[in-house]
Amino acid sequence: MTEQTEVRRRAFRGCIVYCRHDPGEGNDPEALEVHEDGVLVVADGRVEAEGPAAQLLPTLGPETEISDQRGRLIIPGMVDCHIHFAQTDIIASYGEQLLTWLERYTFPVEGRFGDAELASETAEFFLDELLRNGTTSALVLGTVHAVSAEAVLDAAHRRGMRLSAGKVLMDRNAPDYLRDTAETGYRDSRALIERWHGVDRLAYAITPRFAPTSSDEQLRRVGELARAYPDTYVHTHVAENPAEVAWVSELFPWSRSYLDVYDRFGMLRERSVYAHCIHLDDGDRRRMAETGAVMGFCPTSNLFLGSGLFDYAAARDAGVGVGLATDVGGGTSFSMLRTAAEAYKVAQLQGTSLSAARLLYLVTLAGAEALSVADRIGGFRPGREADLVVLDPAATPLLARRSAAAGDITERLFALLTLGDDRCIAETWVAGRCLHRRGADSGAGG
Known part of the structure; x- marks a missing residue:
């Protein structure tokens, strides 16, 4: 586990993406919450706020440590x-x-x-x-x-x-x-x-x-x-x-x-x-x-x-x-990313296409709902436990090239969920603590 200094309040800046609910077959546009340049504020292990960077950054005092993840996606654990x-x-x-x-x-x-x-x-x-x-x-x-x-x-x-x-x-x-x-x-x-x-x-x-x-x-x-x-x-x-x-x-x-x-x-x-x-x-x-x-x-x-x-x-x-x-x-x-890619193929064989939003739902909120803990994890609404993952869309040369050619967030997200694996996981945070950082040495702590 990655060692870190205890910080009571931290903000993550990057592309914030999560599902409010199941997008369904029709890919409900209200289901996917996206802030291309967003901020997620975490305090005492829970989500305090999330929204556009232009709106939230001016509200953060000097005591708030900011993790700059621009160019990356921040999704629920x-x-x-x-x-x-x-x-x-x-x-x-x-x-x-x-x-x-x-x-x-x-x-x-x-x-x-x-x-x-x-x-x-x-x-x-x-x-x-x-x-x-x-x-x-x-x-x-x-x-x-x-x-x-x-x-x-x-x-x-x-x-x-x-x-x-x-x-x-x-x-x-x-x-x-x-x-x-x-x-x-x-x-x-x-x-x-x-x-x-x-x-x-x-x-x-x-x-x-x-x-x-x-x-x-x-x-x-x-x-x-x-x-x-x-x-x-x-x-x-x-x-x-x-x-x-x-x-x-x-x-x-x-x-x-x-x-x-x-x-x-x-x-x-x-x-x-x-x-x-x-x-x-x-x-x-x-x-x-x-x-x-x-x-x-x-x-x-x-x-x-x-x-x-x-x-x-x-x-x-x-x-x-x-x-x-x-x-x-x-x-x-x-890897849940690789598992999602296979889920897409299984559904395709039976005439169902799982959208990028629904694949994201499956690896995050759907699991929280299945385990009856969607009031605590699976999304970024204030009060949720601060489990989150930082995804790197340039983790491999192919993914970087595909992501650069993508037209919008759903296309970038679909590429990540189709081509991604453990190499895409830049950081994993559990209850506001970083327990994995790509390239960091493993060891006790956290």
């Missing part, structure tokens, strides 16, 4: 709605689809996370990698070991990040070394909730891996936790892969659908996040909309594992919230 921190070391593992990939790569590496030292070291690297890619908030899966959730929550707490995580629940159809029981999983989860949920900017996520690896009894206990702690998250996977869907049908012959398994156990509610949601029907989507459950759109992992194409238009037409997710390690990049 990006939000990743589904990612596995313990899978950092198996990203880009060759050649399998979901169920075989779990057996060959995922379970063996996750089995090591009972080691507190390994869990802590991986968590440190993982969060630094998020910040290097401009991600300031995330919903994170640990492993079956309670210490894995402890490690990533503790590391996020020290950085002041808004992050949610939980230990995985898994009592069948997994190696013995990765199983808990319905009772120990419930007990450990409850203890972690009591220890971490609501501490500063942290939240806990009740995390059954997916229906096939939990018994009916464990899923029943998950439902109990979900009712007892309604402001926690429920975080799991659904309908990712055709073979997985068929397996669920065999394991739960009484269910109408894969999603119905979770519904019967009381796991569909507000603050429940379901990754993938590819092989759903209209009834499933309606039920998610009715209950306030949201979807995690994971384009790079869905493509990499050959799982299928997420139907973004169908989800939004049904009124279901959708957040974008890298899904590392099945996903192939920590």
Whole structure:
């Protein structure tokens, strides 16, 4: 993390861009707030004001430090709605689809996370990698070991990040070394909730891996936790892969659908996040909309594992919230910019074009809405927590050339969201503190 002198009040001058709300299919012009020469004022970790530089600069006293970012874009911190921190070391593992990939790569590496030292070291690297890619908030899966959730929550707490995580629940159809029981999983989860949920900017996520690896009894206990702690998250996977869907049908012959398994156990509610949601029907989507459950759109992992194409238009037409997710390690990049580029391509294959404004919405405000924290992050309205990213449109020779040829902000933004990656992240700020600066040495502090 980047060391810095504490400054109570700071102003950022540059091209300020953020979404007020979902631009929609018609690309609502009121949705995108743009100040080509703008100022964002941050005090005590929160947004104090934003607007045109000509209007705000004269109001700033000499005690306000001004960060001159002209020529760059300043956007809200990006939000990743589904990612596995313990899978950092198996990203880009060759050649399998979901169920075989779990057996060959995922379970063996996750089995090591009972080691507190390994869990802590991986968590440190993982969060630094998020910040290097401009991600300031995330919903994170640990492993079956309670210490894995402890490690990533503790590391996020020290950085002041808004992050949610939980230990995985898994009592069948997994190696013995990765199983808990319905009772120990419930007990450990409850203890972690009591220890971490609501501490500063942290939240806990009740995390059954997916229906096939939990018994009916464990899923029943998950439902109990979900009712007892309604402001926690429920975080799991659904309908990712055709073979997985068929397996669920065999394991739960009484269910109408894969999603119905979770519904019967009381796991569909507000603050429940379901990754993938590819092989759903209209009834499933309606039920998610009715209950306030949201979807995690994971384009790079869905493509990499050959799982299928997420139907973004169908989800939004049904009124279901959708957040974008890298899904590392099945996903192939920590970068939300690269993930947005793949989301654009997936939508194109299904006849939907995602505008620059909607892609920006997906990497910022949509994630905040999916996690029920849009009143705190995802935009720059006064009072919001000051998580922000400085994007460099000249980070590479090609991007510099393309940006110079762009006609307006939406064209420049689309180029960044299509061609961009970690090299475009000039700075990442969390609650008014710089935790990443491109080219700066890494190290403890902040």
